[in-house]
Amino acid sequence: MSVSLDPAVEALVDAGQFVLLELVRIDLFGKGAVPPKTVGYHRGGRPFTFNGLTYLPNRWLAPGAFTASVGPAPTKRTIAFSYAPTVNADDAIAKIRTYNYLNAPVIITNLAGDPATDQVAGILTSIIYKIYAVRFPRGAADKDGNRSLTVEIDLVPPGRSTRGSTLIKISPADQNFDNHATETSLEYVATNATITEEWGQRSG
Template sequence: MSVLSPEVEAIVESGEFATLDLIRFDLPGKTVGYHRGGRPFTYNGLKYLPNRYLEAGDINSSVGVAVTTRTIVFSNIPVADPEDAVAQIEQYDYPNSPVIITHLAGVPATNEVVGILVSNIYEIDRISYNDDALDAKGSGLLTLTIDLQPPGRSARGQTLVKRSKAEQQFDNDATDTGFEYVATVGTIPEEWGQVSR
């Protein structure tokens, strides 16, 4: 059974299609997108900024309970553009922020987008900076590497980060209230199960 739309499936079957890789960050208070094209590109109402998103990076997985992680790489850090949130990512509370990587299929001759090939949701695990060579003016640039993990407590295992009740319900059961008292259990005794009085 195919999960592709009929239009995307038809263009894939034809063997002649172009792909466009988009990456969207939903940082606290700011949503920003990037792609590897040469000019800004608007998709689903969000303007994706060009030329910064270098590569989708490696996907690492293993047999057993380890989760599949992904690394993405950005160039030219820092930049002066105030809309470029990745260049100023340290100003945001970025850990566990959602990141959506989408691969679009389109018509090569016209660049018309037909639909989505695949889309993956991750969360930011950690970031690191690597020194690059000097630019034409002699200024040093950095490459920003962002390590991603699948969303959800069950995928990451123990993180020692308080998760929301909504995420607990997503991971387990829609009626799960196990996280309802997380903020208080360290200081206030909570009664669980049957209590005899």
């Protein structure tokens, strides 16, 4: 599938001179009384608004790289955030444990900007993922006893057809996405180890 770039972005790419602004958008699911929330982050020094969403600064530490291995495990990308406490009520990373974050959609977008004017020309790349796992590592203590607090988020592509065979069932919605809107062949996968289910056509 080919994707056409915005002419302004294409002109910057052809000229070989452009700056990148990386954005990450996370659509977190609600949990109990906590409603769902869409948040955005970038690695600049001040809030940045794009397509109606304000991306918060100074939280997203590293964009991460892809890792993969031989076997059924999906290719993963790990991104890191600062997990230091904050009083910002809109900073969901600071309280991500209060949300149902597993399988939440994440979109990482690279914007191309004009280095001469510092203006955004348009989108260079935009990739969608799902949250696969979240970890909360603590750094070693420094001489004053302080530790760095971070949150590492593992991302995977959103569909089995993209991830490859993982030998796991994500959801009926994933099955529908990969096959057909009315696909139900995996409806009983979660129970077939303990409950006898009939598959296929009956003989009589």
